[in-house]
């Protein structure tokens with residue numbers, strides 16, 4: 680489908696294993712896919728601490744990490760080592776795809792050169808590449824989501840003539856709904872295989888109760904769920920099955936996954952729920968999703984997916 684293989688419905692979203700330190704441990708936890716990164720061309724410290732806030736009353740997180748990370752050289756070396764390790768493991772672990780999520784440095788960024796450079800470094804090592812244009816904590820990054828710039832970035836990557844796995848573009852939930860159609864067309868024309876809908880939001884729902892609610896940064900977790908579902912419902916009819924759609928934002932139960940799949944998502948990703956519920960989350964989500972599927976009369980995720988086409 681769309682040049683991207685989606686054998687499992689649940690992925691770990693980017694930002695948890697920013698430096699590709701523990702993809703094997705995460706694969707063992709039962710995630711269908713693991714997305715490492717965001718990785719930038721050069722190492723950088725990220726924003727000063729505190730930069731991460733638990734909004735426990737709201738089952739949410741605000742982060743302004745700012746792409747703290749080891750840079751592409753160390754990241755690529757770790758992925759290389761992971762691949763060797765993975766080749767020697769059992770069939771289940773060998774089958775877990777690894778995504779590499781790419782971003783730009785805060786200082787000295789040249790997106791039209793940086794993204795092709797990063798893609799050339801991880802292209803042979805990753806099962807898919809995510810072009811992150813949507814984190815709110817790198818000045819100017821989200822401006823790259825304009826249709827014209829997105830097309831230019833994707834074309835610069837595909838023209839670089841390097842080994843490339845499928846390319847996925849990660850979008851912000853704060854985009855003007857009227858811009859979505861042009862963005863989808865740019866992604867298709869630029870040769871993308873999928874969209875991740877979505878990253879964290881800079882909006883602050885009135886329902887937030889935590890004293891951290893007005894901290895600067897991207898909000899994730901439960902309060903993002905409705906916004907994320909709404910954006911998914913706007914994007915799916917525009918995509919018309921030309922791109923894989925990966926839904927991300929506020930997913931914390933099997934019912935949430937079922938709802939996203941029914942709304943037209945091909946896959947889902949989670950992050951904040953893992954922070955609140957720990958590794959047992961993965962098994963619970965799978966069991967709950969199965970229950971929801973059976974309750975609705977479907978035998979499998981693909982059975983449900985074929986009913987939404």
Ligand SMILES: Cc1cc2nc3c(=O)[nH]c(=O)nc-3n(C[C@H](O)[C@H](O)[C@H](O)COP(=O)(O)O)c2cc1C
Nearest residue numbers: 692693694716717742878899900928929949950951
């Ligand atoms: C602490 C933290 C760090 C994150 N870092 C990244 C990142 O480096 N790159 C990225 O694309 N998304 C990053 N994200 C966003 C998540 O991948 C995800 O899109 C977002 O949190 C919404 O999903 P959730 O509500 O399940 O957490 C981060 C999220 C959190 C909470």
